[in-house]
Amino acid sequence: MGTNANLQGSNDHLTTPTRLTGAEIVWATLVGEGVTQVFGYPGGAILPVYDALRKFPIHHTLVRHEQGAAHMADGYSRASGKVGVAIATSGPGATNLVTGIATAMLDSIPIVCITGNVSSKLLGTDAFQEVDITGITLPVTKHNFIISRTEDIAPAIRSAFQIARSARPGPVLVDITKDAQQATAIFDFEAAKPRPVRQHPMRKYEDTGLDHAAELIRNSKRPVILAGHGIIESGAESQVRALAERAQIPVALTLLGLGAFPASHPLNLGMMGMHGEAWVNHSIQEADLLIACGMRFDDRVTGTIATYATKAKKIHIEVDPAELNKNIKVDVPLAGDLREVLEELLPRVSGRDGAAWLKSIDASKGAVAVRDIKNLPDSGHLYAAHVIHDIWRITGGNAIVVTDVGQHQMWEAQYYHHEKSRTLITSGGLGTMGFALPAAIGAKFACPEKEVWVVAGDGGFQMTAAELSTIVQEGIKINIAIINNGYLGMVRQWQEFFYDGNYESTPLVSPDFVKLAGAHGIQGRAVSTRGEVEAAVDEARSATGTFLLNFMVEGKESVYPMIPAGSALHEMIRRPAGKDPLEE
Ligand SMILES: Cc1cc2nc3c(=O)[nH]c(=O)nc-3n(C[C@H](O)[C@H](O)[C@H](O)COP(=O)(O)OP(=O)(O)OC[C@H]3O[C@@H](n4cnc5c(N)ncnc54)[C@H](O)[C@@H]3O)c2cc1C
Ligand SMILES: Cc1ncc(C[n+]2csc(CCOP(=O)(O)OP(=O)(O)O)c2C)c(N)n1
Numbered sequence: 205m206g207t208n209a210n211l212q213g214s215n216d217h218l219t220t221p222t223r224l225t226g227a228e229i230v231w232a233t234l235v236g237e238g239v240t241q242v243f244g245y246p247g248g249a250i251l252p253v254y255d256a257l258r259k260f261p262i263h264h265t266l267v268r269h270e271q272g273a274a275h276m277a278d279g280y281s282r283a284s285g286k287v288g289v290a291i292a293t294s295g296p297g298a299t300n301l302v303t304g305i306a307t308a309m310l311d312s313i314p315i316v317c318i319t320g321n322v323s324s325k326l327l328g329t330d331a332f333q334e335v336d337i338t339g340i341t342l343p344v345t346k347h348n349f350i351i352s353r354t355e356d357i358a359p360a361i362r363s364a365f366q367i368a369r370s371a372r373p374g375p376v377l378v379d380i381t382k383d384a385q386q387a388t389a390i391f392d393f394e395a396a397k398p399r400p401v402r403q404h405p406m407r408k409y410e411d412t413g414l415d416h417a418a419e420l421i422r423n424s425k426r427p428v429i430l431a432g433h434g435i436i437e438s439g440a441e442s443q444v445r446a447l448a449e450r451a452q453i454p455v456a457l458t459l460l461g462l463g464a465f466p467a468s469h470p471l472n473l474g475m476m477g478m479h480g481e482a483w484v485n486h487s488i489q490e491a492d493l494l495i496a497c498g499m500r501f502d503d504r505v506t507g508t509i510a511t512y513a514t515k516a517k518k519i520h521i522e523v524d525p526a527e528l529n530k531n532i533k534v535d536v537p538l539a540g541d542l543r544e545v546l547e548e549l550l551p552r553v554s555g556r557d558g559a560a561w562l563k564s565i566d567a568s569k570g571a572v573a574v575r576d577i578k579n580l581p582d583s584g585h586l587y588a589a590h591v592i593h594d595i596w597r598i599t600g601g602n603a604i605v606v607t608d609v610g611q612h613q614m615w616e617a618q619y620y621h622h623e624k625s626r627t628l629i630t631s632g633g634l635g636t637m638g639f640a641l642p643a644a645i646g647a648k649f650a651c652p653e654k655e656v657w658v659v660a661g662d663g664g665f666q667m668t669a670a671e672l673s674t675i676v677q678e679g680i681k682i683n684i685a686i687i688n689n690g691y692l693g694m695v696r697q698w699q700e701f702f703y704d705g706n707y708e709s710t711p712l713v714s715p716d717f718v719k720l721a722g723a724h725g726i727q728g729r730a731v732s733t734r735g736e737v738e739a740a741v742d743e744a745r746s747a748t749g750t751f752l753l754n755f756m757v758e759g760k761e762s763v764y765p766m767i768p769a770g771s772a773l774h775e776m777i778r779r780p781a782g783k784d785p786l787e788e
């Protein structure tokens with residue numbers, strides 16, 4: 205089996221058509237697409253591909269569960285902007301990828317997953333480890349392929365990369381039968397190039413739309429920019445900043461937009477939505493113009509639609525025409541790449557005096573500027589907010605922080621102030637517990653020179669903790685902060701607020717995480733008072749290997765403010781007086 209080609213050093217096969225096995229074509233195509241790193245787990249139906257790996261200059265990271273491979277590919281992509289790649293075998297290997305694929309789909313992350321399947325003659329016979337993975341992943345991929353002919357492998361993988369990264373990015377799966385991996389075909393990288401992406405017919409905005417948008421901006425008294433994840437995907441950070449600065453418009457960010465506009469910028473209001481600061485949501489409710497840039501009006505952002513920003517005209521700039529007028533009806537829909545649209549809009553926008561509006565927002569911040577917690581006295585308790593604020597302060601805000609899902613995720617969003625794009629990596633749309641540890645491994649491979657922190661809850665960390673072994677096998681360094689509150693905290697909070705404090709199935713017994721780390725050969729330390737936080741964070745950062753900190757925080761703390769699901773954006777649950785650690 206296999207050809208004699210050793211394709212480690214030379215790239216001749218990318219320029220000269222060469223006969224290769226299907227398995228070799230998989231790697232050769234990945235090399236041609238610029239891939240140097242993949243995450244995966246072998247098995248019978250993908251074994252020819254694994255057998256051929258040694259011939260190619262690609263590093264393969266062996267994961268402990270295929271969900272981890274998909275999250276690593278996802279974290280790699282979010283940190284670098286490149287396409288991440290995950291590989292799995294048929295049957296359970298492929299189905300284990302599904303949560304990771306759906307996570308990437310909901311947040312529009314470009315990953316390519318390659319799975320093996322049973323030989324083409326056995327397809328549809330319930331053969332050993334056969335599943336219809338293209339059927340299963342149809343709703344959670346941007347596109348998928350089943351390939352049973354060797355000559356189709358290169359065109360499918362090249363198309364997969366193009367689809368994954370074009371327009372609105374997303375995950376693509378390529379399922380390849382075992383016989384297609386084993387047979388040979390002429391590999392012609394150039395000929396396998398996909399046709400250029402056809403523009404969606406709606407992706408043509410008229411000059412009138414741009415003129416109308418400029419006019420609305422000129423005439424507005426209380427405008428707000430809604431800054432979303434699309435800014436990062438488009439690379440439109442400087443254009444958004446130029447718009448904000450030129451017209452003196454304050455900027456509210458979605459969770460996935462954090463970092464796209466610097467936290468320290470005077471026009472930055474902070475995060476909007478369910479756990480956004482009160483003044484941010486009030487500004488949106490009071491606004492007379494919203495300029496939505498690469499965000500999709502998720503229900504966590506709007507609250508009840510009927511009462512959402514009723515006084516505001518709305519401009520929506522969005523690459524996916526299906527998002528325009530989907531959740532929120534807008535006055536000026538501009539379909540297209542955000543950077544391109546803003547480059548055309550900016551020359552039409554002139555300076556405006558925004559002082560009165562900015563002053564009134566500033567006044568509404570009042571005394572509860574929760575970001576000023578650093579000077580508050582130590583009350584003897586350890587609060588997650590303090591821990592995260594201290595990690596922000598000590599890392600100078602320069603780390604890549606990869607969060608899991610729950611209360612700690614929201615505290616991270618509130619207390620770690622992100623200055624740059626791609627420094628917060630978090631599962632927003634699917635809200636996938638277990639995301640943080642594997643996604644952080646992917647981020648570290650993407651940015652080996654960067655400091656990477658995991659911020660995970662005691663619940664979510666246990667979902668993918670097996671990837672600690674991957675860290676050790678790969679010899680990489682990340683810092684892990686477990687925010688250990690003894691609860692599935694975010695669910696406990698909902699039970700406190702909406703289910704009469706019936707804490708059914710949310711108290712959580714965990715292993716001793718420091719010992720768990722130790723069993724893997726990873727150093728760690730438990731921290732239970734605020735006084736110890738700084739030294740512990742320093743110890744973790746200066747350790748040569750991965751270091752785990754188990755922060756034993758208050759169990760019954762809640763994330764404030766909170767807009768109950770289905771309420772209006774201004775109907776927030778505020779921190780009850782006297783219960784506020786920040787007011788003690
Ligand atoms: C526990 C929990 C609590 C949460 N609470 C909040 C909260 O309080 N506030 C909050 O904001 N979120 C919150 N979220 C996250 C929320 O669910 C959504 O994931 C998030 O609001 C989506 O942000 P987005 O619209 O910016 O990003 P996405 O969902 O990624 O949407 C990005 C949009 O940009 C478009 N786009 C992509 N590329 C381009 C381009 N080149 N040009 C133009 N457009 C482009 C895409 O088509 C897409 O429509 C929470 C999540 C969890 C798990
Ligand atoms: C895979 C998965 N299962 C269930 C949930 C529902 N859920 C959301 S937050 C949460 C609790 C998370 O607990 P923990 O990881 O300890 O974080 P905390 O909220 O305590 O910070 C749960 C169960 C989810 N988001 N993902």
Ligand SMILES: [Mg+2]
Nearest residue numbers: 661662691693
């Ligand atoms: Mg918890």
